[in-house]
Amino acid sequence: MKQKIFVSRAIFPEVLARLEQHFEVQSNQEDRIYSADELLAAAKGRDGLFTTPSEPVTAALFAANPQLKAVCNMAVGYNNIDVAAATAAGVMATNTPDVLNETTADFGWALMMATARRITESEHFLRAGKWKKWSYDSFVGPDVHGATLGIIGMGRIGQAIARRSLGFDMQVLYHNRSRLKPEQEAHANNAQYVSKEELLKRADHVVLVLPYSKETHHTIGAAELALMKPTATLTNIARGGIVDDAALIEHLRAGRIAAAGVDVFENEPAFKPEFLSLTNVVLTPHIASASTPTRLAMANCAADNLIAALSGQTPPNLLNP
Numbered sequence: 530m531k532q533k534i535f536v537s538r539a540i541f542p543e544v545l546a547r548l549e550q551h552f553e554v555q556s557n558q559e560d561r562i563y564s565a566d567e568l569l570a571a572a573k574g575r576d577g578l579f580t581t582p583s584e585p586v587t588a589a590l591f592a593a594n595p596q597l598k599a600v601c602n603m604a605v606g607y608n609n610i611d612v613a614a615a616t617a618a619g620v621m622a623t624n625t626p627d628v629l630n631e632t633t634a635d636f637g638w639a640l641m642m643a644t645a646r647r648i649t650e651s652e653h654f655l656r657a658g659k660w661k662k663w664s665y666d667s668f669v670g671p672d673v674h675g676a677t678l679g680i681i682g683m684g685r686i687g688q689a690i691a692r693r694s695l696g697f698d699m700q701v702l703y704h705n706r707s708r709l710k711p712e713q714e715a716h717a718n719n720a721q722y723v724s725k726e727e728l729l730k731r732a733d734h735v736v737l738v739l740p741y742s743k744e745t746h747h748t749i750g751a752a753e754l755a756l757m758k759p760t761a762t763l764t765n766i767a768r769g770g771i772v773d774d775a776a777l778i779e780h781l782r783a784g785r786i787a788a789a790g791v792d793v794f795e796n797e798p799a800f801k802p803e804f805l806s807l808t809n810v811v812l813t814p815h816i817a818s819a820s821t822p823t824r825l826a827m828a829n830c831a832a833d834n835l836i837a838a839l840s841g842q843t844p845p846n847l848l849n850p
């Protein structure tokens with residue numbers, strides 16, 4: 530008899546078909562975001578769950594579903610899963626690292642460039658029929674080439690962002706839980722390890738790529754924003770909650786930093802409406818990994834993990850210690 534799984538959101542039909550070859554699949558066809566309680570109920574009688582960052586996978590879910598063997602998240606981030614509770618309950622938890630590094634780094638650059646060079650703001654101006662003349666000071670902003678790039682969170686994506694900066698003649702500063710090996714720093718455009726404070730004071734463009742946890746909550750708040758140059762930009766492609774969005778809005782409104790690119794929000798998909806009244810912010814709906822090949826690779830990676838876990842093998846991307 531086939532084992533039973535629940536797929537918590539709509540996914541690529543070919544990946545669903547692949548899962549159906551292995552398992553009896555139930556899925557959330559209507560693609561509504563389930564609450565913690567709804568997911569708990571949907572997990573009843575299931576051996577495995579295929580989840581996304583939108584659904585909370587809680588200790589209560591594990592307690593209510595002792596038959597569950599694996600939860601496989603289609604994302605590198607897994608702050609939606611209580612991994613400690615999974616481990617205590619003997620449930621394997623997995624994520625999808627590596628397959629999205631380059632695509633996410635591309636997007637970090639796209640958002641940083643759009644932010645620094647005021648792309649969306651000027652496009653809105655043009656679309657609104659306001660463009661009447663070329664002017665020496667129209668939509669001027671900071672340069673990206675030759676500037677100092679500050680990366681907070683120097684994992685695989687942070688390093689991919691740093692590598693791209695070589696072509697822009699940038700100096701790279703980084704801050705991370707631990708310092709990289711010298712050969713990794715060399716490969717990341719000779720990135721220099723500095724304190725968070727020094728990075729914020731010196732960088733022209735700050736990019737956030739660190740995972741969310743209780744420890745990284747509000748890594749960037751009012752005190753940190755106050756250290757940045759008034760001409761600097763901040764790009765958040767990490768997770769909502771890494772930045773104190775209220776403090777960011779205040780600093781953008783007062784022009785205490787030049788601009789921000791924000792792909793992730795506290796409490797997304799809800800976000801603070803004050804963002805919409807600011808012209809010096811570029812807003813995108815959590816799409817840093819959203820290229821077609823990468824999203825397909827992420828879905829297949831989560832499926833690989835689930836297939837391995839439920840066939841008694843160690844899944845390639847096991848998170849439990």
Ligand code: DGY
Nearest residue numbers: 582603604605606818
């Ligand atoms: C991830 O993989 O964690 C991304 O944020 C989802 O695209």
